[in-house]
Amino acid sequence: MMKAPVGGAKHHPLLFPSCSALALAAALFAPVTAHAAGTLAGSTISNTASASFDNGGGVQTIDSNRVDLRVDELLDVTVAGSTTDVPTTPGATNQVLTYRVTNTGNGPEAFALSTIANVGGDDYDPAVTQIYIDANNNGTWDPTDTLYVAGSETPLQPDASMTVFVLATTLSTATDGNRGIVTLVARAKTGTGAPGTTFAGMGEGGGDAIVGSTGADGQDNGAYRVAAATVSLVKSAVIVDPFGGAEAVPGAAITYTITATVAGSGSVSGLAINDNIPANTDYVASSITLGGSALTDANDADAANYDGTRIQVLLGTVPGGQTRTVTFKTKIKAN
Known part of the structure; x- marks a missing residue:
């Protein structure tokens, strides 16, 4: 399900009352499915205490009220450039760099993609023309892959990854040995910011969405190297x-x-x-x-x-x- 942008809200019914941090620490957690991204957003953590006693009529057991907690959504993403120093020639078009975008949060999240081609530390700025999503998951760009259009993002499940291809043109003035760097940026559509930033009510299941350690804003570099003769x-x-x-x-x-x-x-x-x-x-x-x-x-x-x-x-x-x-x-x- 597509996340609303910052300032919007996901419309989900409020399923459970909120609890204090003290109640959370005291709860005896029920078993949950483990994921690399952590407990899934929207999961319920339930606990009921019991007491046993003898008031002269034999041992009795009573239960407390049940405490239900809903796990908030953590917004995290990583980007890994899997190719570097991709050979190119002056003036070459449709030169491909490959990246892997992974949802390291605990809820389904859509990510907006963008590129930076003037980060510095290289010899020329590649002219980025298009971004594609690997539609057939073969790891190789072909024209049948999905052309990325801003605003068309679909959620990526927790722990899931997608391969992203960046196509660029090499400057005709580039010379042998020149390097050109392109940075791919993936930003959580729900919101980004300093770790701990909260987007109230915008998490999966109607809970809060909390920015994780990556700032919900991942990026990494890929590079071309001109091989001219x-x-x-x-x-x-x-x-x-x-x-x-x-x-x-x-x-x-x-x-x-x-x-x-x-x-x-x-x-x-x-x-x-x-x-x-x-x-x-x-x-x-x-x-x-x-x-x-x-x-x-x-x-x-x-x-x-x-x-x-x-x-x-x-x-x-x-x-x-x-x-x-x-x-x-x-x-x-x-x-």
């Missing part, structure tokens, strides 16, 4: 002329070396090296190598091909910190 390309040439020298004369052979270096903690995909055969030179057939291994000119299963005007070597996905070296040969036209 950059590519640098260096080309060099070595000439061997027909006379054993290194002069660029007709008939001289030129060996071109192209080195692609990937830097950063991320990786690049679809990396390809293309080089047009220079004017006034002829390509030397079957001269392409990758990492020193010969490749064919045909557009076949290996990484290279020559189409009559340029060579191409398909390198695919290359992680940061690695290099790829391609060579090929041409000959300066002699006539």
Whole structure:
């Protein structure tokens, strides 16, 4: 049942009279079901005393009136960010952080969710776009999960948890290694405040609601870490002329070396090296190598091909910190 906001009231009949703290301490409690969140709100604690005596006519036993106590509702919640340093790239959208919200109070309570993306201590502020509730409880965000809308909260039972996904966009200006922190905040809809704060008549069963040690306001951080990569390309040439020298004369052979270096903690995909055969030179057939291994000119299963005007070597996905070296040969036209 949805809790009323601060200042409102739950409409429940008053079932039991209130009792003093002294009466509570003196009561012999009846057995109750134990929960991590404590005795359930609205539970009844009942006690009847008895006395036995002999007034000359034999032993007699009499009972006192019964004292009934209703357990008030304790408002408590914890938030745990279960993912941190989630890999992302500059400009990436729908990047997911995962959190676990647990009702650590002793009554059903709804919690309002919000995020803070500028808490400090990081390198950039992620742009939060949406919050989702894990509808199928598989722990993984998918578009069929429930989009969170403020005001649509439903109560979470005592000791129960829900998985919450926060989706955000990484700034296009973020660079490799940058961290972006997002805080998820869960606040009890009945009310928050300093521990011990009382909301009269707003607890489960018509009792009071009491703010617990968490302030009924839990939060925790999740973080993204940018794993970006950059590519640098260096080309060099070595000439061997027909006379054993290194002069660029007709008939001289030129060996071109192209080195692609990937830097950063991320990786690049679809990396390809293309080089047009220079004017006034002829390509030397079957001269392409990758990492020193010969490749064919045909557009076949290996990484290279020559189409009559340029060579191409398909390198695919290359992680940061690695290099790829391609060579090929041409000959300066002699006539």
